[in-house]
Every structure is written in structure tokens, then in C-alpha cells.
Amino acid sequence: MAIVSRGFGSRRRESSPDLPPGQFLTTDFPVLSAGPTPDIDTDDWEFTIRTETGQAHTWSWEEFLALPAEDVSTDIHCVTRWSKLGTSWRGVSLDTLFEDVESSHDFVMAHSYGGYTTNVPLEDLLDGKAWIAYEFDGEPLEPEHGGPARLLVPHLYFWKSAKWVRGLVMQADDEPGFWEQNGYHLYGDPWREQRYW
Ligand SMILES: Nc1nc2c(c(=O)[nH]1)N[C@H]1C(S)=C(S)[C@@H](COP(=O)(O)O)O[C@H]1N2
Numbered sequence: 186m187a188i189v190s191r192g193f194g195s196r197r198r199e200s201s202p203d204l205p206p207g208q209f210l211t212t213d214f215p216v217l218s219a220g221p222t223p224d225i226d227t228d229d230w231e232f233t234i235r236t237e238t239g240q241a242h243t244w245s246w247e248e249f250l251a252l253p254a255e256d257v258s259t260d261i262h263c264v265t266r267w268s269k270l271g272t273s274w275r276g277v278s279l280d281t282l283f284e285d286v287e288s289s290h291d292f293v294m295a296h297s298y299g300g301y302t303t304n305v306p307l308e309d310l311l312d313g314k315a316w317i318a319y320e321f322d323g324e325p326l327e328p329e330h331g332g333p334a335r336l337l338v339p340h341l342y343f344w345k346s347a348k349w350v351r352g353l354v355m356q357a358d359d360e361p362g363f364w365e366q367n368g369y370h371l372y373g374d375p376w377r378e379q380r381y382w
């Protein structure tokens with residue numbers, strides 16, 4: 186006869202192999218924003234990838250929605266120690282967006298409406314590792330969570346997943362973005378607890 190207590194169940198979940206060190210599980214979806222939520226009309230929304238040659242690859246909202254989209258189920262990990270397992274998103278793979286982009290630079294600065302920035306190595310955005318997400322749980326992404334669209338780089342701490350993303354700029358060097366200039370780790374791997382530096 187098996188008696189399964191709640192405590193046992195939650196301890197088992199807390200030691201889930203999917204939970205990086207120093208993280209705890211949450212089932213709600215906290216909002217973490219360094220500033221106010223920008224009000225972005227999809228009629229005005231644009232997403233641009235800029236390279237060192239000055240070339241700009243730009244998509245309007247309509248063009249962006251016409252791109253092939255993927256459903257993504259993934260875990261997310263915030264540096265403030267909450268993790269949420271099995272979240273559901275829909276978005277466009279960065280592999281799709283980079284298809285016609287030619288650059289010899291290895292680093293990317295993500296820029297958001299509102300001024301937020303975060304740096305990511307290009308290889309961390311390619312090969313099925315990152316998306317520009319515009320749905321969460323089958324609904325349009327809520328403004329407070331980054332709608333109309335946000336970067337989703339779930340294998341890095343969630344501050345790398347820039348909300349209200351408006352573009353990516355190719356960079357020769359891995360220059361720090363907003364939180365990285367304020368003490369967060371330059372790379373941010375949750376499995377190596379790269380929180381601050
Ligand atoms: N533009 C923008 N993107 C952002 C942030 C922000 O302040 N501004 N906060 C980051 C941080 S620290 C986290 S943990 C996640 C939080 O996303 P959520 O509010 O959807 O949970 O967004 C990241 N992306």
C-alpha cells in the first residue's frame with residue numbers, strides 16, 4: 186500500500202532533473218519588467234535584423250505572421266530563481282529569420298521597444314534554440330509578457346528573452362546589454378548558475 190504525501194510529491198518535483206541548481210518551481214507566470222509595458226500597435230510593429238554592411242532585413246507584422254511558425258514546449262528559468270516547466274509558445278524560429286542574412290559577426294544585440302537590450306552569441310540563437318514568440322498557451326502574447334512578440338531563448342536565463350523585441354544587430358564583440366551592464370552574467374547559463382559577474 187503506497188501512501189504518497191503532498192510533501193513527498195513536492196520534494197520530488199523540487200528535485201526534478203529538469204530544474205537547474207538553485208531554482209524552485211512555480212506554476213504561475215510572474216511578470217518581470219525593468220520599466221513600463223510599451224503599447225505597441227501591430228500596424229506600426231517592425232522587426233529588423235541589421236548586419237555590419239548596413240543591410241537591414243525587415244518584416245512587418247503581416248510579413249512576420251506569414252513566415253512558417255513552430256509550436257515550442259520548453260522550460261524557462263529566471264535568475265530570480267523561479268523556473269516554469271513545460272511552457273507552450275508559438276513563434277518563428279531564428280533559423281528562419283536568419284536564412285538570408287549574411288554576416289561575419291558572431292554576436293547579437295537584441296533591442297526592444299522601450300530601450301531594453303540584451304547580448305547573445307549568434308550560435309545560441311540558431312539550430313532550433315531560439316524563436317520570436319507571439320503566442321503563449323495558445324493565446325496572443327500578453328503585453329506584460331512581451332506582446333506583440335518577444336525573443337525566446339529558453340536555454341539561457343530568462344532575462345535574455347527580450348520582451349517587445351524590435352530587432353537584432355550583429356556585433357563583432359559580445360558587448361553587455363542592459364542587465365549585463367548591471368551585474369548580470371554576460372552569458373547566463375542556468376545549468377552553470379551563471380547569474381552575476
Ligand atoms: N524588454 C524587456 N525584456 C525583458 C525584461 C525587461 O525588463 N524588458 N525583463 C527580462 C527579465 S529579467 C525576465 S525574468 C523576463 C521576464 O519575462 P516575463 O515578465 O514574461 O515573466 O523578461 C526579460 N525580458
Ligand SMILES: [Mo]
Nearest residue numbers: 217263264344
Ligand atoms: Mo529576470
